[in-house]
Each structure stands twice: as C-alpha cells, then as structure tokens.
Amino acid sequence: MAQFLEQIINGLVLGGIYALIAVGYTMVYGIIQLINFAHGEIFMFGAYFAFVLVTGFNLPFWVALPLSMLLCAMLGMLIDFIAYRPLRAAPRLSALITAIGISLVLQNLARMIWSARQRSFPSESLPAFFLSENAIALPGGATLPYRDLFIILLAVVLMITLNRLIYLTTIGKAMRACAQNRVAANLMGIKTNQVIAITFAIGSALGAVAGVMVGLREVIEPTMGYYKGVAAFAAAVLGGIGNVTGAMFGGILIGLAEVLGAGYISSGYRLAIAYIIMILVILIRPSGLFGKSESKRA
Amino acid sequence: MKNDWLVVFLLAGIIALYGCQPASQDTREVQKELKVAVAGPFTGNAAAFGEMIQRGTELKAKEINAAGGINGMKLTLIFEDDTGKGKEAINVATRIANNRQILAVVGHFNSTCSLAGKTIYQRTGIVALSPGSTNVSVCEGSDWAFRNLYRDDFQGKFIAKYIKNVLKELQSVAVLYDNDDYGKGLADAFTAEAEAIGLTLVASEAYDRDNTDFKAQLTSIKAKNPDGIFISGLYGQAGLIAKQAREAGITARFFGGDGIDSPDFLTIAGDAAEGTYLTTPFLFGAGGEEAGKVAEAFKADYGVAPDTWAALSYDAVGMIAESIENTYNESATFSENRKAIRDYLASLDTPGEGYKGITGLTYFDKNGDTVNKPAYVKIVENGAFTTAPLQMLSPE
Structure with a gap:
C-alpha cells in the first residue's frame, strides 16, 4: 500500500512536470497550428538559466526561478520573432521544419556553452525544505518529500492561474479569438502578432518552471529537453492538441502511466507503455480526450 | 561559469x-x-x-x-x-x-x-x-x-563473488541495469553467478540510458528491502540512481561495475555515493x-x-x-x-x-580478448574513490 501510494506520488510529480511542458506545446498549436519542437529546448534552457543564476551569480533560488521564467519568456518570444513570424503566411510544413532546426540549434548551443556534462543544483544553494531528508510521513510508511509536494502544488496553482487567465482576462479572450480564426481576430482589431508573442512567452515561462523542477529532482543536461519534450508532446496530443485543459490532464495521465507501468509492468518499457495508452486514446477519440472534432472547430 | x-x-x-x-x-x-x-x-x-x-x-x-x-x-x-x-x-x-x-x-x-x-x-x-x-x-x-x-562475464562474476565471499554480511541484492549491451550483459553475468552462489536476487529492473527519473523502479525495489543494489550501467544514471534511492529512503549499499568508474559519479551522486563499491580494471595505486x-x-x-x-x-x-x-x-x-x-x-x-x-x-587469446588482467575494487570514502581495504585478486 505504501509502495502504491509512493508510486502515485511519483506519477503525479512527473505528470505535473509534463503538464507544465505540454501546455506550451498546446497553446502554440492552438493559436498558429505549429508544433513547436523547440519547446523542449526552451524547457532545457529554463533549467540552465536557473542553474547559472544560482551557481554563477549566487542568487537565491526564489529569485532565480522567476528570473529564469522571465528569460525563457523572452527566449520564446525571440524565437517566434526570428524564426516563426516571417513564416506566418508560408505553408505549415516550412514552420514545422524550422522548429526542428531551432531545436537542434538550441540543443547544440547549450552543449557548446555548458558542455555535455550533467549538472545539478548544489544542495547548499537550495531552500532547506527541498532537501530530501525533509519529508512528510504518510500512513503506511510512505513518505512525501516537501520538494515533491511543492512541485505538485506549484503545477496545480500555475495550471489554475493559466486557466483563469485564458477565460477571464482580455488577453485570454484575444488568445481564444486568435485560436478560433486569426484573420477574423485581426479584422476585429486584435494585434495577432502581439497575442502570438504573449502565447509564446507564457508557454515558455511555464516550460522554464518545469525545467527548474526537473533540475531539482533529476539532472540538467543538454539532451533533457528531447526526452521530456517528447513525452510532454504525447501528453498534449492525448489531451487533444490545442486544448489547454486537455494538456493538463494529458500530462498527469502520461506521468501516472509511465510510473505505474515502470513500477508494476516492466521498467524497460516505461515510455512505451505511456505511448500505447496515448495511441489507444487517439484510436478511440482521434481528437484526443478534450479536443473538439475538426468539423466543430471549423 | x-x-x-x-x-x-x-x-x-x-x-x-x-x-x-x-x-x-x-x-x-x-x-x-x-x-x-x-x-x-x-x-x-x-x-x-x-x-x-x-x-x-x-x-x-x-x-x-x-x-x-x-x-x-x-x-x-x-x-x-x-x-x-x-x-x-x-x-x-x-x-x-x-x-x-x-x-x-x-x-x-x-x-x-x-x-x-x-x-x-x-x-x-x-x-x-x-x-x-x-x-x-x-x-x-x-x-x-x-x-x-x-570481459563482463568475468566482471559480473567477480562482483557477485566479492559480495558473497569477501563482504559476507549481505544476503539479498537488487539489480538495476542500463538496457544496452554493456548494462544488460554485465547484469546477466552478475545475476547468473549471484544465483549460483546463493545470493538472493529480489528485483531486476531495466532503465533507458536517456532516462533521468528512476523513482518508479526505486519505489518497487524499496518495497523488497534488499541489502545491496547492483547498478549495471554508466556513471551518469548510476549517480542519479544513488541519489534518488537515498531520497526515497533506501539504505542498501550500492555496487557498480567499471561503468561508474568516473569522478562524475561522485559529483552527480553527492553524499549518496558514500560507501559504494565498484570494480575497475586498473588502479594507479x-x-x-x-x-x-x-x-x-x-x-x-x-x-x-x-x-x-x-x-x-x-x-x-x-x-x-x-x-x-x-x-x-x-x-x-x-x-x-x-x-x-x-x-x-x-x-x-x-x-x-x-x-x-x-x-x-x-596479450590476447584467439578471439582478441585479454583474459589475464585482474579486477580491482574501489570504494567511495569521504567523497573520493579509494582502494577498498579488501581485494579479491584470485576470484576462484
């Protein structure tokens, strides 16, 4: 029982991280129908930014985290401005291939700047309650480290904030308008390029949070964006690409499937199990769990 | 930086x-x-x-x-x-x-x-x-x-024997292996020998080289409560496994093959590396x-x-x-x-x-293998590799 409880916690933490990355994929797709393959690399840069701020500039973790979000938001907007905006009218395939190119450039850039060596936050630079000794004892002998609780709560808070932002604010309304019909939105006086830039900024900032969380829990390396990015992309597709609520639940589902699959079925096939679930869902509901069918969207 | x-x-x-x-x-x-x-x-x-x-x-x-x-x-x-x-x-x-x-x-x-x-x-x-x-x-x-x-058939056997015959106090082991030719081959050799000489194998879990989250496997292993965990893979993942295992509350002793013989294992695992035994084909000492x-x-x-x-x-x-x-x-x-x-x-x-x-x-046998070279045992002490006090230069 304790084991099962701990596996569920493991799955929720991983799922929360995937959800944070997946919303970045899904928001950009929702608004410009682009699968932003460079998003996994933005996530990776988020981890490195925080790492450099903490170790190089000796900033406290609580300053480094929002700064890293800000830097990644700027990086996301920059990528949109340089690489995707000129291709707005071009066929979708051109932008897609550009995204793959940007992803490779960023990954190799990180390797050149920080080397391929794995890094992790020095434990003395982190708030005390992040250290592994500090855990809540749960009934049955299971433990819940404060750090993991923090990751789950932070993911939930950010998700709810994002949801409210999209449905209750003017900018959220503008985003939804752009997602429905960009040309019409433009005709109504919405500055679509600005809205798209803000979408990139929000998605990238959330990706940065995920990157820092993975850096806390696992390790920072130039290839981290690929592995987590692919799983998060699967989560976005599972939830229905373009749908933010779908990406959140998709992330949690993929995270749980991966951990429970590895814990109880076979650890060698952990991602395979998650993908099989995704494929089954797509077979039954081609537009994903929360996605609208193509005819309705149009 | x-x-x-x-x-x-x-x-x-x-x-x-x-x-x-x-x-x-x-x-x-x-x-x-x-x-x-x-x-x-x-x-x-x-x-x-x-x-x-x-x-x-x-x-x-x-x-x-x-x-x-x-x-x-x-x-x-x-x-x-x-x-x-x-x-x-x-x-x-x-x-x-x-x-x-x-x-x-x-x-x-x-x-x-x-x-x-x-x-x-x-x-x-x-x-x-x-x-x-x-x-x-x-x-x-x-x-x-x-x-x-x-070769790994020698190395895997060596580690199993070292645990059983030299360290003596360990009864049960779990194996975590990298799912590639090195990790799997070494884990197989270790497992075969461990079972033959009477070590209890409580779990054998694979992982993928690109993975960095081992909590799922470690939570399963924790429930089986082994005395030792043999990590058959490379330093990067082994370092993370050691770290995440200690975080998960696992107190078992870690063992590794020569794949973890890199100073990077120490930096990645931090304090969790302490007490880890590993084999290596050569010691400068x-x-x-x-x-x-x-x-x-x-x-x-x-x-x-x-x-x-x-x-x-x-x-x-x-x-x-x-x-x-x-x-x-x-x-x-x-x-x-x-x-x-x-x-x-x-x-x-x-x-x-x-x-x-x-x-x-x-010198080589007819395959091109070197069969005469011994294995040495190192242990992590105070954040550094040192020669283990007990060596086993003739494993038979």
Missing part, C-alpha cells in the same frame, strides 16, 4: 601545436604522418569517459612524437565522436574505414559502439583495439577486434613506477589525475604504435599495412610476447 570544453579545446590546441614542433634535440626531420583514429564518446551521456580517453591518448602520442615518432614518422591521432550510441558509431566506423590514411582504431569505448563498428571494421580490414568495451561478444567472430581489459610517472605527466598537462580509462587508452595507443613500428612498410598498400598491424597484435598471444604497458601485461 566554468567552461570545461573551452579549456579542453585550448589544451588540445596547445598540445597539437607542441606536437608539431620537431623535438629540438632530435635532428631527424619529421617526414610523414601516421594516422590512427581514436573513436569514443566525446559528447553525450558518456562524455566524461571520452574526455579521459582523449587526454590519455594525446599524452601517449605526445610522448611518442617527442621521442622521435614512430621510425621517424609523426603519429597523428584523429578523434571521432560516436556519442556512446550504436547508431552514431556506425557512421563513425564507416568514415574511419573509408579513410585510406588511417592505419588502425583505438576504440570504441561503449560496448554497444564496439559491437556496432565490429562488422564494418571486419569487412574493411582495420584493427579496432578497445580500451573500454567489456561486453562478452565484442571481439567474438572478428579477426580485427581486440581489447586490453577483461596498484600500477608500477611507470604508471606513477605517467600519472604525474598527465596531471602536469591537464590539472587532474588520470583515471582508469585514461590509462587503458594510453596503453592502447602504445600497443598500436608498437605494432606500426614493427610492421609499417612505406611501399606497401594501406590495406597491407592495416593487415600487418592486425597480424602483429594477433601474434601477441603469450605472456612472454605481451605488451608491457602501465596497466600491466596485455
């Missing part, structure tokens, strides 16, 4: 420039270059090994050239990065095999890469001398594959006077102490250089020269004919 690669490149550049100068006391003109490829994981998950391989081979080449080269010809190393992945190793091997100036290959390092390159080297006819691949079948079925260290000198020269050049892999790579270049020295014929074709190197290495099949390097005597 420390920029390690920049330092490496600068050092490499300085050494390259230095190597190009004819030694001042040597009046012979350096006429011609002899090219040898060094294939290893210079980037990617095993890059810490690659760095040591690069430095070890460069040091040996520098020493050879400073002493007048090979029969007056300069030895030039060509570094090829296989990233530790089989797919990339195939590209690298093809590129090397088709380069009609390269006489022999030192590499690959990862077993998966050596296995991937084996058929290509065999088909083209060029020697690949590995300073690190330990999977059982690396040399099998190829006349061109050699290695200068033990157990090496002779010659090894000590090389270690000093290495430290002078690179500012860090050499590790096992630097030493084995150093010796591998030495062996290839000796082969070239004894067989190279300028008027012969390149494939004849490649063949002559192979024949020379294959003829080193008795202790009397073996190559005396800093890692001891190397």
Whole structure:
C-alpha cells in the first residue's frame, strides 16, 4: 500500500512536470497550428538559466526561478520573432521544419556553452525544505518529500492561474479569438502578432518552471529537453492538441502511466507503455480526450 | 561559469601545436604522418569517459612524437565522436574505414559502439583495439577486434563473488541495469553467478540510458528491502540512481561495475555515493613506477589525475604504435599495412610476447580478448574513490 501510494506520488510529480511542458506545446498549436519542437529546448534552457543564476551569480533560488521564467519568456518570444513570424503566411510544413532546426540549434548551443556534462543544483544553494531528508510521513510508511509536494502544488496553482487567465482576462479572450480564426481576430482589431508573442512567452515561462523542477529532482543536461519534450508532446496530443485543459490532464495521465507501468509492468518499457495508452486514446477519440472534432472547430 | 570544453579545446590546441614542433634535440626531420583514429564518446551521456580517453591518448602520442615518432614518422591521432550510441558509431566506423590514411582504431569505448563498428571494421580490414568495451561478444567472430581489459562475464562474476565471499554480511541484492549491451550483459553475468552462489536476487529492473527519473523502479525495489543494489550501467544514471534511492529512503549499499568508474559519479551522486563499491580494471595505486610517472605527466598537462580509462587508452595507443613500428612498410598498400598491424597484435598471444604497458601485461587469446588482467575494487570514502581495504585478486 505504501509502495502504491509512493508510486502515485511519483506519477503525479512527473505528470505535473509534463503538464507544465505540454501546455506550451498546446497553446502554440492552438493559436498558429505549429508544433513547436523547440519547446523542449526552451524547457532545457529554463533549467540552465536557473542553474547559472544560482551557481554563477549566487542568487537565491526564489529569485532565480522567476528570473529564469522571465528569460525563457523572452527566449520564446525571440524565437517566434526570428524564426516563426516571417513564416506566418508560408505553408505549415516550412514552420514545422524550422522548429526542428531551432531545436537542434538550441540543443547544440547549450552543449557548446555548458558542455555535455550533467549538472545539478548544489544542495547548499537550495531552500532547506527541498532537501530530501525533509519529508512528510504518510500512513503506511510512505513518505512525501516537501520538494515533491511543492512541485505538485506549484503545477496545480500555475495550471489554475493559466486557466483563469485564458477565460477571464482580455488577453485570454484575444488568445481564444486568435485560436478560433486569426484573420477574423485581426479584422476585429486584435494585434495577432502581439497575442502570438504573449502565447509564446507564457508557454515558455511555464516550460522554464518545469525545467527548474526537473533540475531539482533529476539532472540538467543538454539532451533533457528531447526526452521530456517528447513525452510532454504525447501528453498534449492525448489531451487533444490545442486544448489547454486537455494538456493538463494529458500530462498527469502520461506521468501516472509511465510510473505505474515502470513500477508494476516492466521498467524497460516505461515510455512505451505511456505511448500505447496515448495511441489507444487517439484510436478511440482521434481528437484526443478534450479536443473538439475538426468539423466543430471549423 | 566554468567552461570545461573551452579549456579542453585550448589544451588540445596547445598540445597539437607542441606536437608539431620537431623535438629540438632530435635532428631527424619529421617526414610523414601516421594516422590512427581514436573513436569514443566525446559528447553525450558518456562524455566524461571520452574526455579521459582523449587526454590519455594525446599524452601517449605526445610522448611518442617527442621521442622521435614512430621510425621517424609523426603519429597523428584523429578523434571521432560516436556519442556512446550504436547508431552514431556506425557512421563513425564507416568514415574511419573509408579513410585510406588511417592505419588502425583505438576504440570504441561503449560496448554497444564496439559491437556496432565490429562488422564494418571486419569487412574493411582495420584493427579496432578497445580500451573500454567489456561486453562478452565484442571481439567474438572478428579477426580485427581486440581489447586490453577483461570481459563482463568475468566482471559480473567477480562482483557477485566479492559480495558473497569477501563482504559476507549481505544476503539479498537488487539489480538495476542500463538496457544496452554493456548494462544488460554485465547484469546477466552478475545475476547468473549471484544465483549460483546463493545470493538472493529480489528485483531486476531495466532503465533507458536517456532516462533521468528512476523513482518508479526505486519505489518497487524499496518495497523488497534488499541489502545491496547492483547498478549495471554508466556513471551518469548510476549517480542519479544513488541519489534518488537515498531520497526515497533506501539504505542498501550500492555496487557498480567499471561503468561508474568516473569522478562524475561522485559529483552527480553527492553524499549518496558514500560507501559504494565498484570494480575497475586498473588502479594507479596498484600500477608500477611507470604508471606513477605517467600519472604525474598527465596531471602536469591537464590539472587532474588520470583515471582508469585514461590509462587503458594510453596503453592502447602504445600497443598500436608498437605494432606500426614493427610492421609499417612505406611501399606497401594501406590495406597491407592495416593487415600487418592486425597480424602483429594477433601474434601477441603469450605472456612472454605481451605488451608491457602501465596497466600491466596485455596479450590476447584467439578471439582478441585479454583474459589475464585482474579486477580491482574501489570504494567511495569521504567523497573520493579509494582502494577498498579488501581485494579479491584470485576470484576462484
């Protein structure tokens, strides 16, 4: 029982991280129908930014985290401005291939700047309650480290904030308008390029949070964006690409499937199990769990 | 922000420039270059090994050239990065095999890469001398594959016996293995021996090289409460496993093969590395006077102490250089020269004919394997590798 409880916690933490990355994929797709393959690399840069701020500039973790979000938001907007905006009218395939190119450039850039060596936050630079000794004892002998609780709560808070932002604010309304019909939105006086830039900024900032969380829990390396990015992309597709609520639940589902699959079925096939679930869902509901069918969207 | 690669490149550049100068006391003109490829994981998950391989081979080449080269010809190393992945190793091997100036290959390092390159080297006819691949079948079925260290069937058995017969107090073990040729092969050898000698195997879990989250496997293992965990993989994942296991509240002792024998294991695992036992094919402490000198020269050049892999790579270049020295014929074709190197290495099949390097005597059996070299045990104490107080030099 304790084991099962701990596996569920493991799955929720991983799922929360995937959800944070997946919303970045899904928001950009929702608004410009682009699968932003460079998003996994933005996530990776988020981890490195925080790492450099903490170790190089000796900033406290609580300053480094929002700064890293800000830097990644700027990086996301920059990528949109340089690489995707000129291709707005071009066929979708051109932008897609550009995204793959940007992803490779960023990954190799990180390797050149920080080397391929794995890094992790020095434990003395982190708030005390992040250290592994500090855990809540749960009934049955299971433990819940404060750090993991923090990751789950932070993911939930950010998700709810994002949801409210999209449905209750003017900018959220503008985003939804752009997602429905960009040309019409433009005709109504919405500055679509600005809205798209803000979408990139929000998605990238959330990706940065995920990157820092993975850096806390696992390790920072130039290839981290690929592995987590692919799983998060699967989560976005599972939830229905373009749908933010779908990406959140998709992330949690993929995270749980991966951990429970590895814990109880076979650890060698952990991602395979998650993908099989995704494929089954797509077979039954081609537009994903929360996605609208193509005819309705149009 | 420390920029390690920049330092490496600068050092490499300085050494390259230095190597190009004819030694001042040597009046012979350096006429011609002899090219040898060094294939290893210079980037990617095993890059810490690659760095040591690069430095070890460069040091040996520098020493050879400073002493007048090979029969007056300069030895030039060509570094090829296989990233530790089989797919990339195939590209690298093809590129090397088709380069009609390269006489022999030192590499690959990862077993998966050596296995991937084996058929290509065999088909083209060029020697690949590995300073690190330990999977059982690396040399099998190829006349061109050699290695200068033990195989995993030996290593896996060794660790199981060490746990059972030397440490004695451990009853049950769990195995976590990297799902590639090295990790799986070593885990299989360990598991077979552990079961044969009466260690209780409570769990055997695989992981993927790119993974960095092992909580799922570790939570399963925690429920089985083993006395020891044998990690059959590379330093990066092993470091994370150790760290995450301690976080999950697992108190078992860690064991590892030579794949975790890198200082990076210590930095990644942090305090969790403490008390970890690992096997290694070579210890500078157990090496002779010659090894000590090389270690000093290495430290002078690179500012860090050499590790096992630097030493084995150093010796591998030495062996290839000796082969070239004894067989190279300028008027012969390149494939004849490649063949002559192979024949020379294959003829080193008795202790009397073996190559005396800093890692001891190397000679080959009919497969090209080295079967005489012992395994040593290291332990992590106060954040550093030290020779374990109990060794097991005759595992039988």
